[in-house]
Amino acid sequence: MDLDGFDDAFGTNENGSGPPPTNGNGVEESDPAADFLAREQSNLAGLEDDVLSSSPVANIITNGNGLLDRSASPDLVIPSGDDDNLRPRSPSPTVFSQSVFSEPREEPEKIRIWREEQKMRLEEKDREEELKREELREAAKKELEDWYKSHEEQLISNRKANRNAEKELVAETEPIEPGSEWERIAKLCDFNPKGSKHSKDISRMRSIILQLKQTPPIKRQQ
Incomplete structure (x- = not known):
């Protein structure tokens, strides 16, 4: 006021x-x-x-x-914890930093050349890899065709061998004579097998067949 x-x-x-005003008697x-x-x-x-x-x-x-x-x-x-709110604050650098990083920067000439060369090298490498993949595809295709061809030839050969063996067996078939049974059985056995760890031991059976072939049992006459 x-x-x-x-x-x-x-x-x-x-x-x-x-002085302040007074009246006529000199009193304030x-x-x-x-x-x-x-x-x-x-x-x-x-x-x-x-x-x-x-x-x-x-x-x-x-x-x-x-x-x-x-x-x-x-x-x-x-x-407690409000001291940060009472601390004098400095101007925020957010606006300044955004203005600095938002400005377009021109790429140096050396970096630009390096990028172009790197791009060309990568494209060339991609072309080489594509060629190698194509070569591998062709090689795999040829190997598969060769395998099918060999497998077919093997099947034909096995069929032919089985037919010949069947013909020979039929040609050799004769009326069974008494005492020749074990000899014919011995022909069907392989007495020189290639043994393996997982195969069963049949050596005792082979020896019995050989013994019966050499000395067949005599039938009892009735």
Whole structure:
């Protein structure tokens, strides 16, 4: 509240100085307005002193880092973890960094040449790999055809050998004579087999067949 105007109007003369007006007897004339303003100024001054002395903000003391000094202000309650909010903040570099990285950068000549050469080398390598894959496909196809051809020839040869063996067996078939049974059985046996670990031992059986071939049992005459 600006009270200087009231002071000029009621407490001083025209030139801003001089005693207050008096009556004809030389006694100072009491001015009710001036007295009222003086009382209001005194009350306002006392109120301002009370507010400043009771405010906790006036007692806040910061340390050298710009943070609140809790030891100097024990009456001030500050929640834990809020020191970062009271720390003076520096301008965020986000806008600056975005403006810097958003600017288009021209690629150096050496890097551009290297990229072109690398691209050509990769394309050439891809062509060579494709040619090698095609060669492998052709080789695999030829090997498969050769295997089918060899397998077919083997089947034909086996069929022919089986037919010949069947013909020979039929040609040699004669009426069974008494005492020749074991000799014919011995012809069907292989007495020189190639033994293996997983095959059964039939040596005892072969020896019995040979013995029966040489000395066939005599049938009892009825």
